Amino acid sequence: MSTRHLTLAATLLAVMAVLPACQRETGPDPLQLTGKMFIFNYRLAYATYMITLTKTEQVADGSTVVATFEDPSGGPPLTLDRKLFPTLDKIVLESPDVTCVKRQKPYAVTIEVKGPDGTILQTLKTSVISNLDQDIMPAEALVVGPAYDKNPDVFKNGKAPEHFRTAKCPT
DSSP states (O other): OOHHHHHHHHHHHHHHHHGGGGSOTTOSOSEEEEEEEEEEETTTTEEEEEEEEEEOSOOOTTOEEEEEEOOTTSSSOEEEEEEOOTTOOEEEEEOSOBOOOOBTOEEEEEEEEEOTTSOEEEEEEEEEEBSSOGGGSBSSOSEETTTTEEOTTTSGGGOOOSSOOBOOOOO
16 A cells, blocks of 8 residues: 555544544434424414424433424513423424414424423424414304303304404504
């Protein structure tokens, strides 16, 4: 082997030895974003964010996921804190109820995966866009109670109104 070949081989070995040091020290990201949308429940007259995640790596028992959702009505961000269970591979995060969702407007969502000691293992940032305005929703729930009985405030004398009032954004 020539000196040139030995130098090239030594350089390649040195580069290959350094490459693993460029990887994350904490390992691969534990969660992968698999879905995001707004859910409009017209029967109960509310909307929520829904985020779905798939576990790609095991997390320690006691780990949590904290989601922060932009409030479409302009208030402070809404937060959700959920425990991650080692045996469950799918995670579904549903926000508290939201109002004033506007069509084609991106709303920010941040998801942090935290270890049992509170250290942040992963941060996901995304946005959710609705293809509907929330003003398509009724102003109040159409049904009430566990049996989904007609709401007497909406259905006067058991009859549907000629026009349903729709939700309005106060801002």
